[in-house]
Every structure is written in structure tokens, then in C-alpha cells.
Amino acid sequence: MSLATQLKNLDRELARFHGRLKVGAAFVALLATALLARGFYLQVVQHDHYIQRAESNRTSRVPAAPSRGLILDRNNRILAENYSAYTLELTQAKTDDLEATLAMVGTLIEISPGQLRRFRRLLSESHEFETVPLKSKLTDEEVAIIAANRYRLPGVEVKARLFRNYQAGPGMAHVLGFVGRINDRDLKKLREDGREQNYKGSAHIGKTGLEQSYESLLHGRTGFDQMETDASGRAVRMLSRIAPVPGKDLRLHLDAGLQAVAEQAFGDYLGGLVALDPNTGGVLALVSRPGFDPNLFVDGIDPETWKALNESPDRPMVNRALRGVYPPGSTIKPLLALAGLELGLRKPSDSIKDPGFFSLPSSSHQFRDWKRGGHGVVDLRRSISQSCDVYYYQLAVDMGIDRMHDYLAKYGLGEKTGIDLDGESSGLLPSRDWKQRRWNKSWYPGETVIAGIGQGYHLTTPLQLAVATAMLANGGIRIEPRLVQAVRDPHAQIWQPQAGGARVQVAITPEHLDVVREGMMDVMRPGGTAARAAAGAPYTIAGKTGTAQVVGIKQGARYEASQLAREHLDHALFIAYAPTENPTIVVAVVVENGGSGSGTAAPIARKVFDYYLTGKLPDDMKPEAGLVNE
């Protein structure tokens, strides 16, 4: 190959290379354009979208739970309050091996079997990434031990939390109720009510009692801290803050001292008691025996304790004052006497001769009086003071079940009283119509007879009896009982009176009411059925005893208390108000299997009256119930 051809070749090669360089440059320009176009799209066209996403990346709303309102009694004694304590909490998703971690924690600090059971129950109800408490109220030493071993315990945290404390003891459990951890059912309900946002930072919610019915006031409004967070979710700094609004404090009509007196007066008996202010409808005491410790429920109850409470034959979880339904027995008599007068069926002076039994025409069945041989000549006043059954058998028959139903309905029997607590029972006020609807059966005349002494289908709650008695005391004003008297914003420190319940005036002829009241006063006077319970009282009482059969007694057989097992003994009832000239307190008591109203129920009411009207404590009771003033 000649040098010339070689050079010529080289020139051609060079020209081709330069051509290829241009192609290369064009290729690079193309790639650069693609990048610039992408940059333009992201940074100019879609900028708003991405700036928003970057913002939502970096900021998070951290809820700040409000502190729950306090509950105080009428004398500002604290019944429910909050305290801050350290809890040991565990997040399953963050642990390497849950069992190993639990075992390790168990070697460091004491975990009781009950705490472990409770933990496992809560764990089974929670999501894997939810934090579940293992032990609350850690001591300072325990906090230090856990802190020192934190590196070995992934997923274990010590947190300062607000807890609810009920220091008033088991006697107040049915009034206050309790808060518990928010469960799936609560969450669902909150979602339905649109209140979910307000519970973002809350672990607890009112489950029963006042804690439940006043939840919206007690809870307060959740605040939110706008935080800047990094990719791992750790807060870097606070950007802005909406402070939480603490829940409202509640002041009750209820007197914690009176409640304690009533509670103690029951002794070993079970039952319910309601004390009302007949003028305002304020609930002065509301007792259900037995009580329970509401503190057990605050951070989750362990399954065995729950089982024991739930399956106990004494049924401590049932609020007997609200939900316990009992035949009113003879306590219905003053109302029926009033019905007889108002309906024009009786005049005060009308009297009967009581042979000790009553029979319907064309029937040989004998409805017996509680007193063998009868009470002799009985007028209306005496029918109350002696609790003459035959008088009311006859009256009931003359009145008929439907008029009885309509009249008693005016006093709130058979319907809820409207108290500011949930779960109230409406009892049962029978009528022909009711029986037809409920049982598809016609009414028998005999059923009317026993309805006259508050037996048969009649069922009332202690609360209903208290409201009806209050109407006798206040001249016929039907009141809606209220536990809460006033509400306070914890910042403002001023009590705002809470609106009372509805008041309905039932028209009663004053002379008729006076006769019935006299009869009820006679009950407490020498010769009356409950005279012993009123002995020595420096004020006057009007009352009525009652007993409600638990087991039927055969025709011709006798009720012999000593021969019956305790759970078959009659329920003892007593209703009363005092002082008679200007009543300030009404009491209705039911003592389950108490035997007789005068023997067990009336003395309990007496102790309540004594304390409320004179400040006198029962002899066996110490002056202070252990509650502190605010």
C-alpha cells in the first residue's frame, strides 16, 4: 500500500470519525433534553403536588389528650380524680421475641400472674403495632431498672400516663361507674358519632355510670401538636400547637358521707337505696349492694377477677338502685289510697271490717291478710298505718286494673325516671292491655286483687319508688332525678348550675293528699308498722313498709321466716320522707331477702335521715369516710 493511499484512507477515516462525533453529540443532546424535560415536569409543572407531599412527609399531627374532669360530691369531696404514673408498656411489633421479652422483664421487676393475664387479654384485643400496658404504677426503682436495661428490651417502654382513681371505694362504683380502655366497640361508636378525632390521644373512655353518661363533658377536647418529624417518625421540633381543652369538673347533689352511712347501714344485706331531695330532684345517695372496686377496670381487668365478679351469685355489677326490679308490695298502698280518693271510690271515713281474708264473689279462694284474723274496722288512714291487705284487695277490685294502671302511671311507675345515668330499668306497671300484648292472655280478676297489695306482675325499681314517694312529699311534682348539680370549667373555677330535670305537676286534691300523709305518719307513730324505726327521732317521718314475696306460699300454709333459706326470704321495702312539715329528703330502700320492711329496711332509712337531718353518725361508724376535700 502506498503512502498516498494510506493518507487518503486516513482522511476518509477522519471524516467518518468526525461524522460519528456529531452523531455522538446529537445523542448526548437528546439524553440531556430528556433529563431537562423530566426536571421541568417534576419541578415546574408538578411542583405544587410535590411540595404538598413533602410537607405532609415532614409534618405530623400529634394528639395531646385533655385531662379528664374531676367528680366531686356536694361538699366538694373528690370522688374521681386523675394522677400521673409510670406504666410499663409493650408493643408486640417492635419486640424480637415477645415471650423472651416478657420473661426478661419478669426477671427484672415483679410481674404478677394477674398482670400477665390482663396483658395477654389486652394483647389479644389489640393490633400488633398497638402499645399494650403490662404493669402500671411503677415505683421509681422499677423505672430505673427498666431504663438501665432498655437496650435489651426492644419494644418495651416506660411512659408517664394519666390515670383515673376512684378513692370513694366500692360503695360509689354504681354512681361513678368507671373508665376503661377504648375497645373496638367504643371506637366503632365514636366513629359513628363523628367523635373519633377527639379521641386520637385518649386511651380511656367512660364505660358505665356518670363516667359514661357525662363522657362528653368529662373528656374535654383533644389538642394537636403540629410536629416536624423525620423519616423514622421521630419528632424534631414543634411547628404549632392547638392546646387541649380539659374536661369539665362535675359537682354532684350526692353527699359522700350520706352515701357511706347508707352503704354501711345495709350491713351484710344486698339491695338498693335511693335518697332524693324532693324539691330539686337531686340524688342525695344512690346505693347498690354489693359494690365493687371500679379501679380494677381502669387499665383493663384481668380475666379471672372479671369472671369472679361477673359470675358471683351476688351480682355486684348490677346497679340495683336503677336496674333491680322488685314487687313494690305494701309500699304501693299510699298511692292506691290516693287513687281511691281521687277517683271518688273512697272517702277518708269509709271503713271496712277486715275478717282476715278476702274472697271474690263466686269464688272460694281466700286472699289472706298478712295479719291472721284481720285488723277489725279499718278506715283509710288505718289501712295505711296497719298496712291492711283486705282494704286494698277490695279497693283494687273496685278500681279495676286499668284505672289502677292509669293512675299509678302518673307517678312514673312503669317508665324510666330519666335520671342522668344509663341503663335504667322501666319496671312493670301491669294492665289488661299489657297482658294481652305481652302474653296474649286475658286478665283474671284475681290478678287485680293481688295487684292491690303490690304483688303479682308489679315490678318497680328503688329509684321509681323514690320518685313516687317524692311526689307524695312535694305535693305531686314529678321530678326527674339528677346526680349532677353543677359543672365547672377547670380554668374558670366557677360552678355553673346544671339545669335540673323536667318537672310535671300532677293535680292532687290537697285534702286527699293530707289524709294519705297522715296515714304515712301514723306508720311511724306508736302503733304503726314502723314505729320502732322512728323512736326518738327529733323530726317527724312519714313512711310505708312493704314486703315482697320471693317464693309463693301455698294456700292455707303460713310464711315462717325461720324455716326458709335466706335467698327465699321476702324482700324488705321501705319508703319515707322527712321532716313531714317541710320534706327535704325522700328515701326508698329495698333489702333483698331482708324479711320485713319494718325490721330491716326502715332502720336503714332512719340512719340516712339521722345523718342528713341532724348530722348524727350511726354508733358503729367512724366520723370520716377517708375522703378529702378538693
Place this chain on the structure above:
Amino acid sequence: MPRTSHWIVRRLSHLDGMLLVLVLLLLGVSLAVVVSASGQNPARISGHLINMGLALGVMVVMANVPPHLLSRVGPPLFFAGVVLLIGVALFGEVRNGSRRWLNLGFMSFQPSELLKLALPLTLAWYFQRNEAVLRAKHFLVGGVLLLVPFLLILRQPDLGTALMLGASGFYLLFFAGLPWKVIFGGGVLGAASLPVVWSLMHDYQQRRVLTLLDPTSDPLGAGYHIIQSTIAIGSGGLFGKGWMQGTQSQLDFIPERTTDFVFAVFGEEFGYVGVILLIGLYLAIVARGLVIAARAPTLFGRLMAATLSLNLFTYAFVNIGMVSGILPVVGVPLPLMSYGGTALITLLLGMGILMSVATHRQLNKS
């Protein structure tokens, strides 16, 4: 002293002024971004400075090595590289599911790095040797030289590196005059074989391609990186959030933000204006390299200069494309910007070769 300074001046005279300025500008930007992205971590910053110093030293040395000497280093390096790749295939360490690393006892390294330079050097040497009699068979041999390391790296498996190496080999063949009909033919064949390639791809590679097509399909897994980096870039807007002010960058939302994802930090803090300037800097380097290639006196010089220039931009394109969500995540650093000693030294070594080609204008004596 005068003799020493004279020697230094002569050594420095082999540096190409324009390239040097551009490289220093990019390194300056890189330092600023790494300072921000590392959260002013002193260890990172000083490490980056040391890497830069070392790499710049390597560049100065390479600029002084005449091209004809360089061309002779190619074949032995290539041979050594291929032997090591076979060694990796047989004895290599497995990390993250692929066999890439060779443990030499005192250090471990990836032989594929060596080939990034050795392959173009060898091909350029080969074409230079046969310059006068270049025929189809030489391209065939060139193709084989390219395929051997390409396939070895592909089966490690390291798709990204294999493709980048393949691209640099292809550029060289292209500039050497690979006929257009072969290029188009190969292109059609390649497109047709895509389904086959897809079926040969590893699960994680397929997943990467799929999440690229729709990053939101896996927002917590493989798509997370792309989603976060596009948010960072997009939220930067026209002028950026300002140096050390990027929320995505400063609050840990961008993974690998001093290395592979450094562009996301840059885009967030300096905005579209910054991006234009950065791509402008890369284009300026490429333009300078192509000018050097056009003026180079030897085929070896021309091929090396042109290939190195295009290669640099390809790296930049693949990285920025990946970070801004138009290419799969393949783990390629951003040239001259990402933190990392090996990549920086390799790149400035290439810049040194460019400068050597630019400043050694006489024909070879061979």
C-alpha cells in the same frame, strides 16, 4: 528549587485548562451538596476532600502519561481483569445475593471496576494496531472482547455494571466506524430478544423495572426510594429550597443521599435552575472532550477521548434518570458528584487520559 518548580510547571502544563475548571466546578458543587446531605458530618466531608485530593493527583499523573504508553497498559489490564472476573465467578464473595467481590485478604474489590477503563483502552489499542487494515473481522474481534467481560459481569449478576460496560464498549466500536447496518441490525435483534432477556432476569431486577413503571405499587419497599427522591426534586421547584434547607434531604427521607441519590438533594435544594446549570456543566465537559477527540492526532486518542466523554454523560444520564424516576434503580453513582473514592478516582483517571490526549499532540513514535 528552580529545577523542581520547572518540573512542576511542566507536569501541570499537561492539564487541559478548560476541563480542569469544569471538573473543579463540579467538585465544588459536589462538596457543597455532600456537606448538606451528610448533615455536616465532619468525617464524611473530610473523607470526601481526601478522595478529591487523591483523585485529582491521579488525574495529574495520568495527564502526563503519553497516550502511546497508555495504550500498552490496556491489554494486560484487560487480561488481568477477565482473569479476576473468572476468579470472582469461582471464589467470589456473595453480598446481597450476587457474587461481585473478590476478597484479597487485606481488602476486597470488584474487578468489574477495573474493566471500566481496561475495556475501552484495549479496544482502542486493538483498533489503533490495525488502523490501516481495519475490516469486518476486527469489529468481530472487538465485539468478542466486549462480550467476554459483559457476560461475566451479567452473570454475577450485576445488570447495571454490565450495561454500563457494554455501553462504553459499544461507543468505542461506534466511533471506530462500526457499520450502521450492524448497529440497526443489532438494535432490531436486541428489541426482538427483549422478552428472552426479561425471562432471564433475576426477580429483583424484574421487580426494579416493574416498580419503575409504577413506583406507587410498592410504596414501602422498592418504590420508596424513587417516590421520596421524586418528591424531593419536585418540591424543589424552580429555585430550590436553599442549601441545607431541603426537608426531604435533612429529615432522612432520601436514602443514600450522599452517594447514589445525591441528585435528589441537589434538585431539592437548588431547584430547576440548579439542575439546568448542573446538566450544563456535564454538557460542557462532554463538548470539551469531543473537541479533544476531534483534534487528537492518533486513532487511539480519538477513540479514547470520544468514548470517555460519552461514557461520562451516560453515567450522569443513568443516575439522574434513575433518581428522577424515568430509569430503573441500577446503583450507578452520579459522576463527580456522589461521595465515593473508587468511582471518583476512576472518573478523574479518565479525565487525566482526556487531558493526556489533548496535550500530547505529536504522532506516536511507534
